[in-house]
Amino acid sequence: MPGPELRPPQPKRRLKPAERRSQIVDAAVAFFAEVGLEGRTRDLSARLGIGQSLLYKYFESKEALIEAVFERVYLDRLRPEWRDWLCDRTVPLRTRMLRFYTAYTEAIFTYEWMRIFMFSGLAKAKLNARYLAHLHAAFLEPMRLEIAAASDAHAAVEMEDIWNLHGGIVYIGIRRFVYQTPTPPDVGPAIERAIDRFLSDVVSVTGPSHPR
Structure with missing residues (x-):
């Protein structure tokens, strides 16, 4: 044959x-x-x-x-419409923050993003500083202003508080992809709890932007 x-x-x-x-x-x-x-x-x-x-x-x-x-890896994954979401005062503040962090973690919770970010920090490269400066100006500072505007008497909201919230959420990805320790398969509930604790501890939100 x-x-x-x-x-x-x-x-x-x-x-x-x-x-x-x-x-x-x-x-x-x-x-x-x-x-x-x-x-x-x-x-x-x-x-x-x-x-x-x-x-x-x-x-x-x-x-x-x-x-x-x-x-x-970094700039192409950040979507300009996220800022619009954060600043849309027709939507409750809690909903805006949850929508942003859901999209943000979906974009960055990858093996490549987390490991290159950590390697860059260890190598003292300037990539991290540039990225964080862009993140601050494009999203975190607008978020801080929106939280302050929604709070009683426009209370001062420290940028350090915003970084603490942000860092805690991102750390889930670091644990998963860098330290390779168990993390929740669905990070949504953890993000919700982090945002709720933040809004409860840092500001008292009232009026049309009430977090609930």
């Missing part, structure tokens, strides 16, 4: 420049999440099956590649 017909190997499709660049960034995200920002571009090129010279055709330096990773 004749064996199966053997077909000649198909030539690899030549990627367009934009596709090749995106492929390199995707591979770099996975690579740096695994080995840290000290990982060598030579090893990354080997994983991709390309020469290091081709990688540097698209990124003039390792720093430029890390910058592209930063944009892909």
